[in-house]
Amino acid sequence: MSNMIFTVNDFFISTDKNLLDVNCIYNYLTKESYWAKNISATVVEKSIACSVCFGVYRKEQTAIQVGFARVITDHATFGYLADVFILKAYRGIGLSKLLMQTIMENPGLQGFRRWLLATKDAHGLYEKFGFTLLENTGRLMGYKPFDEYAPLN
Numbered sequence: 220m221s222n223m224i225f226t227v228n229d230f231f232i233s234t235d236k237n238l239l240d241v242n243c244i245y246n247y248l249t250k251e252s253y254w255a256k257n258i259s260a261t262v263v264e265k266s267i268a269c270s271v272c273f274g275v276y277r278k279e280q281t282a283i284q285v286g287f288a289r290v291i292t293d294h295a296t297f298g299y300l301a302d303v304f305i306l307k308a309y310r311g312i313g314l315s316k317l318l319m320q321t322i323m324e325n326p327g328l329q330g331f332r333r334w335l336l337a338t339k340d341a342h343g344l345y346e347k348f349g350f351t352l353l354e355n356t357g358r359l360m361g362y363k364p365f366d367e368y369a370p371l372n
Contacts, residue, residue: 229278230285230314232321239267239274240284247287247304249371253339255302257368266302271328275305275318285309288318290328298328300336315341319348 245263248255266289275286286305292298300322305314322328338345342352353359 230275230317231278231282232273232275232318234271234273234325236267236272238276238282238284239272239287241267243284243306244287244302247306248302249368251307252302252304254337255368257370259368259371262368270301271325273318273322275309275314277309286314286318288322290322292328292331294327295330296332298331298334300334303336303341315344316347319344323348 241260241264244267245258245260248263249258250256270289270291272289273287274284276282277285286309288303289301290298291301303315303318305318334350336345336350342350
């Protein structure tokens with residue numbers, strides 16, 4: 220999949236992994252997210268390497284990362300949206316909607332039979348892009364060896 224760039228006002232979104240600020244992503248996930256507290260830098264790096272990633276950046280002399288999302292996919296039938304965030308200082312100006320629009324319109328992520336995600340508090344955002352609560356959840360199964368990552372020393 221070639222690197223895609225979408226620009227609006229003072230921000231842009233790119234799938235170029237070379238632009239990602241892994242420290243920014245790691246710090247947000249391990250310290251601020253409710254879903255990945257205490258995740259290790261090694262796990263974050265591995266998750267980035269194995270996913271289609273979208274960085275949200277503020278245009279400056281050098282791009283400053285202000286958001287992130289990744290899609291876990293087989294590139295043919297299925298996508299799982301994960302680790303979606305916009306840094307607190309940049310919320311409320313439409314960047315999460317722009318990020319979701321960019322992901323859902325990405326040419327390499329079209330034609331999937333199913334998309335999944337899990338959220339505790341952003342149902343309204345995802346509903347704007349066609350996500351709904353699952354029906355027939357009796358068909359879905361999961362395996363969860365632990366609830367949280369062990370605290371980092």
